[in-house]
Amino acid sequence: MTSTPSSPVDFVRAAVDSEIAEFTERRRAQLLEIGPELKPVMEALEAMLAGGKRLRPAFCYWGWRGAGGGDIPEIYPAAASLEFLQACALIHDDVIDNSDTRRGLPATHKRLEELHGRSGWSGSAAGFGQGSAILIGDLCLAWSDEMYQGSGLPLEALRAGREPFDAMRTEVMAGQYLDMLEQVRGSESVEASLRVMHYKAAKYTIERPLHIGAALAGRYPELAGVYSAYGTALGVAFQLRDDLLGVFGDPEETGKPAGDDLREGKRTLLVAETLERAAADDAAEFRRHLGDPDLTPETVDRMRALATGCGALEACERRIDGYVAQATRALESPLIADEARSALADLIVAATARKH
Template identity: 40%
Template sequence: MIDFAAGGKCVRSVYVYLGWLCGGVGESEPALRAAASAELLHAFALVQDDVMDESPVRRGAQSAHRRLAGWHSSQGLSGSSDRFGESAAILLADLYLVWAERMLRESGVAAAALDRAWPRYDSMRSELAVGQLADLTNDANRVPTVGAVMDIARRKSGNYTVRRPLELGAAMADCDETVMGVLGEYGEAIGEAFQLRDDLLGIFGDPSATGKPTGDDVRERKATTVIALADQLATPSERTRLRDLWKEASIDERGVALAQAVITDSGAAQCAEQMIDDRVAHARRVLDGVDLEPSVVDSLHRMALLCTHRTH
């Protein structure tokens, strides 16, 4: 079961550990184990996300619910294999959630440090759930505003990917309010930029790098930031073509190509790229105003680039 959690970028774990190092407390194996628990929490979110999105692929392999459905079928068990796969995947996700908290609790980090972290850990999990629910109701047919989509992205992915992990590690290290404020501002900017890059990859990404088909977000009619930008920036005729596409029973390769063309011609992709660059620049300026170890600041700068200029 653990192999469903393998193969990720470990972004959240790295940020938890960098948050720890911001406290000037030095390298720590217990803190490293605590940071690693974020990968199990992320595995929980991915397994559930694939069930909700009916995604057949994750990281270049079959998603958990599809593999579990295949196992059910190969065993000749009664009932629907698809239903079994989805139900078993939800239970697997529950296990990941339990294991994540247990790994953090038993990491070896001092009890006082964990006491400072638990409220932030609970907030992170709550935000993730609320963001997922908002994402379920986010329908491209309604074409929400860019601001509304960004708010969902911030709650579902941005904060959960960068800001909250950083704050979690910093809380364990007992960072002061000034540092916490800077990390929060940096985390919000890079978290938003991370999601913007994710939205671009969901439409234009190379399957060999992303592990998912090109244009997957178009097929699933996700109202991402890039789609919202295209609806805002496109000509009236192109906007109509895009909205008509969402109404089709299914979207094939022709539909994906049409959406990609409208997004490119409208300037939405370029606009998203500029929004990413603006947020990375803001994060750099924020870090310049805080007294942290130069090596930690350098690592935060490097992570900002890795998160926002990636291909998967």
């Protein structure tokens, strides 16, 4: 179905993009039949789906291939359905964090807020934007399930895949709640940060997509442990890299303003390590600025310097290296089909050695 390109993500991307485009085109017609007023809803949803690294479909696909599944057309819509779940999570996450942008474009709730303002409608533009985004996220969640069920894979395989599929949805929502909870608690615990990463990112981004692929291929019980050893370690490393980019990344690459995670007051592992390692006065200064939406570039630079100077950045980089080593060791298992082993090794690099 696809030629062999430069990376295991690229191998999957074209087919996944095609499946998403075909599915959304059918659903666009359905929404517009309900009413032309739904056109901005579809446009916002399509804008969210147009971006993204397609990592979750890639891990699902290579989890399937690692379990002995073949390169058949039906696996692509099943894997692509995870992009709708990802869109749901990101849309709702931006509402929770009150983020202005996503991938260099206005966040979904901001798009709909601007529509309200341009149209001169009554009531709160912000409230309309947030409410609309919640509904669009819910629509993505429903369509994720619909796309998975309609993939064309045998019903027995789809039933087997439901266990990790359903567990993944529960875990990511629970992880999001824990993330919110640690924010309001003002948590400074390394352990709490790791727990949030485990459920909000690691399991959802890598481990569960691999499990779904294995289950669809009929080898979930046999491969679950191997894929967990690989996926949880790599998933935490992936999220750690994401958190470091949220503070030290180039806005041209990340699509978000520099230091945006500091303005939002995200209780990441980098923050926990900084507050644990910094001298008392420096920690107090960092704590005082964390979560200030009006942080200046100069203050962001100062907070970066504090995180670097106390060794927190280096500690996070060491953790990434350690998790990468764990994931690499897991690939030595003879249970993984040889045709997928090198792709899963390449995905370690794709998930951790990145600029956005």
